[in-house]
Amino acid sequence: MGKNLVIVESPAKAKTIENYLGSDYVVLSSVGHIRDLATTGPGGLGVDVEDHFKPNYKNVTGKSKVIKELKQAAKNSDAVYLATDPDREGEAISWHLADVLGLDVDLERRVVFNEITKDAILEAFKHPRAIDMDLVRSQESRRILDRIIGFKLSKLLQSKIKSKSAGRVQSVALKLIVEREKEIQKFVSEEYWSVHAMFERESAKIEAELVKKANKKISIANEDEVKAILAELSDPYVVEKVEKKNKSKQPKLPFITSTLQQEAASKLGYNAKKTMTIAQKLYEGVNIGSETVGLITYMRTDSTRLADNFVDATKSFIKQNYGANYVKTGSTNAKKVKNAQEAHEAIRPSSVARTPEEMKPYLKRDELRLYKLIWERAVASLMKSATVEATTIEVRSNDYLFRVNGQVLVFDGYLRVYSYEETKNASLPRLSEGDTLALVDVEPQQHFTQPPARYSEAKLIKEMEELGIGRPSTYAQTMETLKNRGYVTLEDKKFKPTDQGILTSEKLAEFFSEFINVEYTAEMENNLDEISKGQKVWYDELKVFYDHFMPMLEDAQKNMEKIAPVEIGEECPECGSPLVIRRGRYGEFVACSGYPTCKYIKKETKEEAAPVSTGVKCPKCEKGEIVEKKTRRGKVFYGCNQYPSCDYALWHKPVDKKCPKCDSLLVVKGKKNEIQCPNKECDYKEE
Structure with missing residues (x-):
């Protein structure tokens, strides 16, 4: 009898789960x-538009x-x-695995x-359960949609204005940034003033506005208006109202992907990419001595729901450690979030008993934070x-x-635990309505x-x-794409x-305003959600988009002005063209305007040392070799010496050996110069 085979997408997760399931x-x-x-296919889309957008996978x-x-493992398993x-991404990976391995998707x-x-x-x-094909179709629709927009618009922008890429979510995010910059440029600052007075009664002082x-x-x-006001101020200064109210300060909901990224940025200084990388590690499993365990729940979620067993355990923990009067009463389920996948939970610790203090010996500094x-x-x-007791005094x-x-x-209350919020005490002296105060000082301030x-x-x-653009898994990648x-x-x-x-952004707005905007992008996210629930037919939605998009693309191809490369006032030594x-992958360079007929590229005028060879053959073109290079800012990287015909590059020094797990070229990495796989989704490391 063969064993049962379990397939996951992460090597780290595989190790953790295997320990739980047994032999x-x-x-x-x-x-x-x-x-x-x-x-392959028309436009290199990998999609047969004429046959209900049938995808062609490789x-x-x-x-x-x-x-x-x-x-081989599947063949030998029960x-x-x-x-x-x-x-949805995970559902799609499972479907691809089933299809490639010849498994029955209905099992x-x-x-x-x-x-x-x-x-x-x-x-x-x-x-x-069986594979949820509605979820698969939703992911497939998103991928096809992004491929069509990405390929078509990117090719257009590259040929017309030398921009590197465009994307359904990426370009709308850029539009928000550009529109904000234009608001800043148009902004005209206006002067205004405030007046602050210091009052005193029996040695007690208050500052009022x-x-x-x-x-x-x-x-x-x-x-001038300030001076007129100051001239009209005079005794007596009388306390007209003293009002005291108890106000509640509510705890915030547990984290979803976006709020975790926001809070990690403001409280810890982490960017979105760093936050998600660390969260992935905490989710997939950490060795805590006696076992390897995932410390948090899945970190790509838009649901604020908490599992009942976690709620019960946490309430007991709160009661035991802080007192029964600290336990929240009534409904504890969070608010309903539009389009949230309700099977998901909020991001939470897998066990409330694993306190940060107890996990401190097992986590790196950034992981612990x-x-x-x-x-x-x-x-x-x-x-x-x-x-809080809030007091208002009016004079x-x-x-x-x-x-x-x-x-x-x-x-x-909850501030006993949540150390990232503070409520400052700003006590006021005891005053009664009708009390007369002495004016100590009055200070106008210009703003x-x-x-x-x-x-x-x-x-x-x-x-x-808030605008409904993108989904939890896309935020961090969108930020990185805009920068890259x-x-x-x-x-x-x-x-x-x-x-x-x-x-x-301006060119996209000029020719594709109906697609590259907040409303359309949010509507498309809703359509994808409806596809995932079986409420809409995926290829019908793609056809509606495609039939509307292509005429706009044809118009842009005809009418978008092409920006000519900037001439430097020199002739090509090989053909005489200017x-x-x-612009290339690694920045600007000088080349012949006659490309591709003439492929001359001007070398840097400053003398440079000969490239340092690593002795490793380029795995991409299999013609060149990997040499040490430097970016314009002096950062060392490793790339093929056949550039620009081959653009293979790495940030770490390669070794002449491939990863036995994923076939990537291994590199020397880390403080201990260990030989590792550079593929972020592979954890291979030589002992």
């Missing part, structure tokens, strides 16, 4: 997707060894279980779990609100009213209105989430569009 199971990894759309480059291993991630062999703990895994294997004149909100435009943030947020969400002089607000924390702030990563993600394409730069950790980014500035 009757073998757990292998597909190392991510094994297939993607081909680049195996991912470098995955032949993995596929062969999986086929049963094959597909345990990829619990989202109930799809296993889904939101956390990688022994109990959760064993329970999930008691309830396998002028807020009203004749019971109407006051607006002070200039210094993110885990602490997730643990505290989830626990705090099940605690009672904090209570009148003639027609003018001054106001000061203060507050005192009377019950810390100027400020333009809207540029988007930080966190603010842009929040905006995209040279469409934005970061100034003070905020996005500023480059000239190329502005040009790209030399021009071109």
